[in-house]
Amino acid sequence: MVSLMLAASSKPITPPFSHNILPRVLSFYNHWNKTYGSTFLFWFGPTPRLAVADPELIREIFITKAEFFDRYESHPIIRQLEGEGLVNLSGHQWALHRKLISPVFHIDNLKMLTASVGETMAGILEKVAATAAANGGEGGVEVDVAELYHSMTEEAVTRTTFGRSSFDDGKAVFQLQTKLMAFAAEAFNRVFIPGYSWTGNKGKAPEVGQLPERGGGGGGGRGQGLAWQMTSPAAARITNSDIVEECKTFFFAGKQTTINLLTWTTVLLAMHPEWQDRAREELRRVCGARDLPSMADLPNLKTLGMIVNETLRLYPPAVATIRRAKADVELGGYCVPRGTEILVPIIAVHHDAGLWGPDAERFNPARFAYGASRAARHPNAFMPFGLGERTCIGRGLAVLEAKMAIAAVLRRFKIRVSSNYVHAPTVLMMLYPQYGAP
Numbered sequence: 144m145v146s147l148m149l150a151a152s153s154k155p156i157t158p159p160f161s162h163n164i165l166p167r168v169l170s171f172y173n174h175w176n177k178t179y180g181s182t183f184l185f186w187f188g189p190t191p192r193l194a195v196a197d198p199e200l201i202r203e204i205f206i207t208k209a210e211f212f213d214r215y216e217s218h219p220i221i222r223q224l225e226g227e228g229l230v231n232l233s234g235h236q237w238a239l240h241r242k243l244i245s246p247v248f249h250i251d252n253l254k255m256l257t258a259s260v261g262e263t264m265a266g267i268l269e270k271v272a273a274t275a276a277a278n279g280g281e282g283g284v285e286v287d288v289a290e291l292y293h294s295m296t297e298e299a300v301t302r303t304t305f306g307r308s309s310f311d312d313g314k315a316v317f318q319l320q321t322k323l324m325a326f327a328a329e330a331f332n333r334v335f336i337p338g339y340s341w342t343g344n345k346g347k348a349p350e351v352g353q354l355p356e357r358g359g360g361g362g363g364g365r366g367q368g369l370a371w372q373m374t375s376p377a378a379a380r381i382t383n384s385d386i387v388e389e390c391k392t393f394f395f396a397g398k399q400t401t402i403n404l405l406t407w408t409t410v411l412l413a414m415h416p417e418w419q420d421r422a423r424e425e426l427r428r429v430c431g432a433r434d435l436p437s438m439a440d441l442p443n444l445k446t447l448g449m450i451v452n453e454t455l456r457l458y459p460p461a462v463a464t465i466r467r468a469k470a471d472v473e474l475g476g477y478c479v480p481r482g483t484e485i486l487v488p489i490i491a492v493h494h495d496a497g498l499w500g501p502d503a504e505r506f507n508p509a510r511f512a513y514g515a516s517r518a519a520r521h522p523n524a525f526m527p528f529g530l531g532e533r534t535c536i537g538r539g540l541a542v543l544e545a546k547m548a549i550a551a552v553l554r555r556f557k558i559r560v561s562s563n564y565v566h567a568p569t570v571l572m573m574l575y576p577q578y579g580a581p
């Protein structure tokens with residue numbers, strides 16, 4: 144049990160930040176709005192709420208479930224996108240789904256993914272190299288970084304969800320989901336999401352409800368993916384529609400988050416060539432003559448791991464998460480009534496100078512040299528994948544993809560920021576570069 148989880152306890156719970164974090168959260172958002180000129184909205188709408196005084200503070204600081212759902216979650220497009228899967232389930236249903244799905248992320252399954260993810264990335268980079276060569280080679284080639292990572296992340300999440308036997312059917316389903324994502328971007332009309340331009344039937348979101356044949360073709364659990372796992376005998380109470388919802392959730396939770404991580408990592412490496420050189424040198428040392436790292440190489444890529452962590456700290460794709468009190472509880476000296484929902488502002492915690500020191504705003508992967516729990520003044524200050532029982536189930540997969548993809552890019556290219564790049568981080572469900580990342 145970690146400090147951010149709420150439980151029925153008479154002991155005071157010490158979170159890694161005090162309630163004073165909220166004004167700091169807001170000044171953080173304002174600071175980014177002013178500095179980058181981006182439309183960086185507080186998660187719950189354009190009028191952020193300020194904590195003033197007790198007992199009003201409880202009302203203001205802790206956003207109630209009703210308010211939260213009214214403002215964001217209940218939007219039909221968001222519900223369609225997220226699916227009624229793990230992210231949105233609770234109680235026994237959540238526990239059953241989580242137990243059934245966990246084996247999908249077993250190390251053996253991740254091992255199988257390493258090669259296919261590496262090959263897909265290598266194929267994409269081959270095309271980029273060909274374009275650069277056609278341009279004369281010397282000046283390089285300008286690409287939108289997010290687009291570079293679309294196919295690889297889609298392949299990884301499709302293989303994880305549908306496994307070997309239903310991969311092609313799964314691909315078709317996820318193409319619909321991509322259209323839905325574009326539709327959402329259009330509907331919200333706030334931000335440009337690289338790679339998601341909606342050209343379909345305006346005003347009508349596509350339906351994502353088809354599932355490849357139940358049972359997925361058999362052949363054993365390894366490499367068969369989430370859809371197959373959920374049809375095992377242990378999953379007797381799971382319906383087809385449960386599985387469809389869970390697939391949607393996987394796509395939503397697993398694809399764009401990873402693209403965003405890869406996009407920000409690439410941007411930061413382009414801004415900090417000295418870290419590019421260090422990561423490249425490490426790759427040469429660890430992988431030797433091999434073009435791409437093997438699964439066994441990945442843990443030895445320490446510098447790359449530090450770079451990925453520092454990116455997740457400064458630009459966490461998921462900017463916040465929510466916890467609801469199961470019972471009346473005391474938190475940071477406040478009595479939190481049962482049912483209250485608490486916003487955990489991941490991004491603001493990650494930028495807090497009180498936790499990370501005076502260089503909190505600086506890109507400094509070296510702070511992770513002794514591991515994530517020793518990088519800040521509080522062992523839980525680093526939480527890009529959340530914390531506790533509801534922590535991200537796809538964390539291992541996301542880090543694997545990130546290391547493989549960045550390794551493939553660094554082995555082949557030097558990265559520079561284009562003169563067309565405008566640094567404007569913004570939030571639309573996740574953290575994006577508002578004008579893309581050329």
Ligand code: HEM
Nearest residue numbers: 230396397400401404461464528529530533534535537541
């Ligand atoms: C950089 C990539 C990713 C980031 C930053 C990220 C972040 C998160 C965060 C913050 C949560 C909420 C955790 C909490 O409230 O404590 C979460 C949950 C979740 N994530 Fe991820 N995620 C990533 C990749 C993935 C991938 C690749 C998958 C699946 C293929 C995935 C599937 C899920 C699911 C199913 C949940 C809900 C877990 C539950 O409630 O039991 N995520 N993620």
